[in-house]
Amino acid sequence: SSLIADRQRAYPCSGEINFQVADTDACIARVLAHYDKDQPTLDRTDGLSLEFSDWRLNLRASNTEPLLRLNIETRANPALLADRTQELTRLLT
Numbered sequence: 001s002s003l004i005a006d007r008q009r010a011y012p013c014s015g016e017i018n019f020q021v022a023d024t025d026a027c028i029a030r031v032l033a034h035y036d037k038d039q040p041t042l043d044r045t046d047g048l049s050l051e052f053s054d055w056r057l058n059l060r061a062s063n064t065e066p067l068l069r070l071n072i073e074t075r076a077n078p079a080l081l082a083d084r085t086q087e088l089t090r091l092l093t
Helices: 002-010 024-038 078-092
Strands: 017-020 041-043 048-051 055-061 067-074
Touching: 017 078, 024 048, 024 055, 024 067, 024 078, 055 078, 067 078
Parallel strands: none
Antiparallel strands: 017 067, 041 048, 048 055, 055 067
């Protein structure tokens, strides 16, 4: 529907990206250390959620598999979504 398309344009998102990692806590700490200088809003309710002025991420460990699950969302900026997805992929692999 057009409502869904409008929302997807307004808030482009990565969908869930899974990373198989040996140490989920170390990976989460690495992401937090990388972005801490930008002083994002931090929430640890469900893994690690960081919110910036024009994008946000959620990174959490799977409860059933040795995976980290990453979701990224931006505000009407597909190029920023691609950039942050590449950056986080480098940090997590």
